[in-house]
Amino acid sequence: MEDSGLQKRVKDLRIKKGLSQEELADKTGLSLRTIQRIEHGESVPRGDTLKRLSIALQATPDDLIDWQVQEDKNVVKILSLSQLGFLAFPLLGIIIPLAIWILKKDKTKYVDSVGKSILNFQITWTIVLFALYVFFIANMIFHLQIIPLSMLSVLLIIGGLYLYNLIMIIRNTILVNKIKSVKYIPAIRFLS
Known part of the structure; x- marks a missing residue:
């Protein structure tokens, strides 16, 4: 799986909010294994999963995905x-x-x-x-x-x-x- 930095942002936001992986799983309604896969870069959240993560972490989906405007x-x-x-x-x-x-x-x-x-x-x-x-x-x-x-x-x-x-x-x-x-x-x- 390509490392887009998304797993680091999810993990950093989770830690910043003082949540364990289990607590994040409970808040999102996702399985603990799904959270672990996302944080290890084995899975890239899309659609509903991304929406649930952004709500639980109080961030926008764009904050998680980090659509950066490049200067070129x-x-x-x-x-x-x-x-x-x-x-x-x-x-x-x-x-x-x-x-x-x-x-x-x-x-x-x-x-x-x-x-x-x-x-x-x-x-x-x-x-x-x-x-x-x-x-x-x-x-x-x-x-x-x-x-x-x-x-x-x-x-x-x-x-x-x-x-x-x-x-x-x-x-x-x-x-x-x-x-x-x-x-x-x-x-x-x-x-x-």
Whole structure:
């Protein structure tokens, strides 16, 4: 059985509460042998057993299991750089960071807050980009001439938008590397 540290936490909490294994067995309604197996790492409590132990030891199941949020700067850097997918296709700048955020937000420190900032910015950026595409296409098809635009000015506007996104990614990845707070602007708060 893999040693997850759970058996040590159960034993430490039992001793801290001044309980013997027999008393813990009585309080939980579990057998003495089950308590012994848990404390020796021969058995990992799940479901009802975990719930009974947490109630008897006046702890939450998370305290017993010890779901620690790890600090891994590399995951946050990968999350930040994953936005570069927008260069291939704008929606990839949302989809790739979203997948990493969903998988790591509860397991790695800073991923939740940085991920929300990234996603808010990338969603905003993508909406602006697609709105500009629609405006430029409508302007060409219907000859609206609301704003007289040449093909060069359209390319410069779109290119500038891409360049701004790239600069924000590079700037904030450097800040993540220095463990400083990131700032993506402008960003509509879709996730808070």
